[in-house]
Amino acid sequence: MPADPQEPEVDADQAVIDRILSGDRDAFGILIARYSDPLYRHAVGMTGSPDDAADILQNSFIKAYQHLGEVRGRFDAWVFRIVANGCKDWLKNIRRTHLSYEEDDQPSGYETPDEELARGELRGDLDKALAALPASLREAFVMKHVEGRSYEDMAELLETTVGALKMRVHRAREALQKLLEERAA
Amino acid sequence: MMHDNLDPHVEPTTGAQTNRHEEPVTDREVPVAAAHTPAIIHAWLDGEQVDDRELKAAGAYQIWSEVQAETDRRRRMRTPTPISGAIMEAIRRQG
Numbered sequence: 001m002p003a004d005p006q007e008p009e010v011d012a013d014q015a016v017i018d019r020i021l022s023g024d025r026d027a028f029g030i031l032i033a034r035y036s037d038p039l040y041r042h043a044v045g046m047t048g049s050p051d052d053a054a055d056i057l058q059n060s061f062i063k064a065y066q067h068l069g070e071v072r073g074r075f076d077a078w079v080f081r082i083v084a085n086g087c088k089d090w091l092k093n094i095r096r097t098h099l100s101y102e103e104d105d106q107p108s109g110y111e112t113p114d115e116e117l118a119r120g121e122l123r124g125d126l127d128k129a130l131a132a133l134p135a136s137l138r139e140a141f142v143m144k145h146v147e148g149r150s151y152e153d154m155a156e157l158l159e160t161t162v163g164a165l166k167m168r169v170h171r172a173r174e175a176l177q178k179l180l181e182e183r184a185a
Numbered sequence: 186m187m188h189d190n191l192d193p194h195v196e197p198t199t200g201a202q203t204n205r206h207e208e209p210v211t212d213r214e215v216p217v218a219a220a221h222t223p224a225i226i227h228a229w230l231d232g233e234q235v236d237d238r239e240l241k242a243a244g245a246y247q248i249w250s251e252v253q254a255e256t257d258r259r260r261r262m263r264t265p266t267p268i269s270g271a272i273m274e275a276i277r278r279q280g
Contacts, residue, residue, distance in 0.1 A: 030271075032269050170216075174222045178218050180252070181248065
């Protein structure tokens with residue numbers, strides 16, 4: 001039976017989860033396809049490293065699969081929290097001076113070689129500036145500007161208020177601007 | 186009452202990860218220096234309608250238009266295909 005286009009996403013995800021829990025393991029690929037891109041962007045934004053982001057994403061989805069029966073409510077919010085916590089654990093373990101972009105051999109996920117080239121100098125400066133931000137500001141900036149989420153969506157995922165997040169994003173911008181201006185000087 | 190294990194060498198369990206009310210990482214770090222970003226730049230970056238001439242005359246417009254272009258590119262990043270395959274492979278191995 002074709003899916004009802006009006007069916008809320010949470011119900012659509014739950015139907016896939018029910019299939020997986022009934023033994024259709026391959027259906028988990030549907031959830032990966034549905035949610036991996038924004039989660040990968042989050043992990044790259046938080047770690048600055050496509051390699052580490054790939055590891056976090058992989059471990060997070062495997063944990064999600066192992067604990068799928070515990071999902072209550074939105075699967076995307078639940079798996080986001082697993083990835084976000086993976087990033088926070090990574091940040092606790094790493095000293096921010098060790099960004100590993102240069103050492104990465106993972107494909108970056110950019111669409112075309114031209115886009116790779118176009119990143120240029122700003123990319124490096126932005127990465128360094130992002131890495132210098134407190135984690136909460138980096139997280140807010142990445143969710144707003146790299147993932148393109150609304151403040152309302154961010155508030156739901158991070159379980160805080162829109163006002164608090166607006167303040168965090170504004171502070172992140174002001175700190176980034178300061179760092180970028182210093183680099184340009 | 187649950188307490189997070191803050192030992193970085195201890196892998197938190199998924200149950201704890203998914204059930205704990207994870208505080209968004211708080212600003213425990215040292216305060217960061219900040220520039221003055223004009224209100225019109227914040228409004229523009231938040232997707233609000235702003236006067237184009239006023240925007241382009243605002244301080245830091247050039248920096249933010251470049252950052253916007255870069256973050257727009259990053260927003261088109263896709264998960265490298267091998268990652269999805271590796272996840273499914275690991276799940277199948279679990280039996």
